[in-house]
Amino acid sequence: NDDFGKDYVVGIKEIFGEKASSLIVAEESYETSEPSIDSHIVKLKGTGANVFVNISTPKFAAQAIKKIAELEWKPMHVMTDVSISIGAVMKPAGLQASEGVLSAGYLKDATDPQWKDDEGMKKFMAFVNKYMPGADVTDTNLVYGYAAAQTLVQTLKQCGDELTRENVMKQAASLKDFAPDTLIPGIKINTGSNDFAPIEQLKMMQFKGGKWDLFGDVISAETGG
Template sequence: MTQIRGVLLASVVLGLSVAIAPAAAQKKYDPGVTDTEIKIGNIMPYSGPLSAYALIGRVEAAFFKRLNDEGGINGRKINFISYDDAFSPAKTVEQARKLVESDEVLLIFQSLGTPTNNAIQKYLNDRKVPQLFVATGATKFGDPKNFPWTMGWQPTYQTEGRIYAKYILENLPQGKIGILYQNDDSGRDYLKGLKDGLGPEATKRMIVGEIPYDPTDPTVDRQVVTLKTLGADIFFDEASPKFAAQAIRKAAEIEWKPTLFLASVSNSVGSVLKPAGLENSKGVLSTNYLKDPTDPAWKDDPAIKEWAAFMDKYFPEGDKTSTFSVYGYLTAQTMVQVLKQCGDELTRENVMRQAANLRNFELPLLLPGIRINTSPTDFFPVEQMQMSRFNGEHGELFGPAIGGEIGTQ
């Protein structure tokens, strides 16, 4: 009898262990995930007025291809589904619905543009689909209280505007500022940051013109001429690549030689300054937070060498003189880190939990001293920038890395 009881007890214990073990190792998946695949959605302006940014999406696609060749993430390959919206908000809505409802992606990653992301923010938050690391610096995409499923990546436009204001007050206190800005929330964010940094008295005294443009405009020539006639000797060129290049070129044509500040979203030698004319661009001031591949200071940098080797193998036709190529690489690296932190709990909720748990995350292509930090109340991963000046060949960094609190006092 004792022997029988022992056998029965052993059977019960074994049964319990078998029942418990699968539960402990159970995988949790949401739509877009299997044991072998993770579907990630993306929306880019592969056509239209902002098509210069298409380079970012192509680099991200190449990055995920390399990742898959190396085995993926925990054995799962990334299925990167990227659609064109031509920078049309109506088209963005259509593509987002397709990605979520037809393709059934786990999340949407790096959709580009302020008005385009604005058009899908409520839809994605209502559906509880991560709208992760959006490619825009508008502050509205870092609001975890009202939009817990949306997170930015790059420094905000208001941060950048305050940095320029600090420089102007210290170095050009008697200047007259003329502003060209995109007629949407991104442009208005830049303006707010600049004005907040200047303060009410300096804003009233120094800004002589604020002229918007629409992405559907053929050129910004008229706006540039008007700013010159208003007597501006400081030109804040807050424009996307096509229009930023036009503005620099037009200023040279009319022999207007202001101190020119270029928004970081267009601070690219290959995509903007070359089309504008390198000689025309000499002296342009901007900010950066990532390593510029045209800067000889980084020619022996291991991270730049690794990135260049990646470009040569996986995207040989890609522009290695454009910071957009570095940007796409960095954002894809950040996405991979989040998915690694998720482990086998690849749910939408856990994706956002891990995205909001990046602590002193270092990426070698960011400028020295700049790290990625997020928390449940901080949805702005990169919050520091460094000033740069274009010398006719490449940007030269100067000063320390500074954050968005600069100039607000």
């Protein structure tokens, strides 16, 4: 019950358009101060819905996955990229309980075994071990921050010796196919004079066998500038 959740709901309804009222059988919000959202999951199961769009933060996403498994409810379960950390969400919820969950994302997960031999993630882990020993890599903000820092470095490189505010802003709006080490392969940063959203691509994924299986083509997630 905050702007994060409300904005997602608005987006979903915009996509469904006139069909929203017939396709969405129930909406259930929770307060971040609640210790558990189990009662909300029980209520949603009672609606008979066969698709559950889970717009929650990591702690509550894990609770939802676990409770759904306990109730033997089997909807198509779709989560936002905010709550797809294997270490912070899927493991606490239970890897078996997490099987089949769907999402879409743009960042690699430092706790996902599929990236253990990835050159980009090796660089990321080397950075963490050198400058942030003991840091909790289940926190996706670390991976995000590393990508953001690399993007800033690229922007400054493009500035050359002209490090004025005007040129920094100009170069920040002139990034072309830049791929930081921690972005999922195929996801690239592009900006323009009228397009300041750096990432407008996502990759669909499904949780299987303890890791996220990527599938399909890179999809557009354009924000409109």
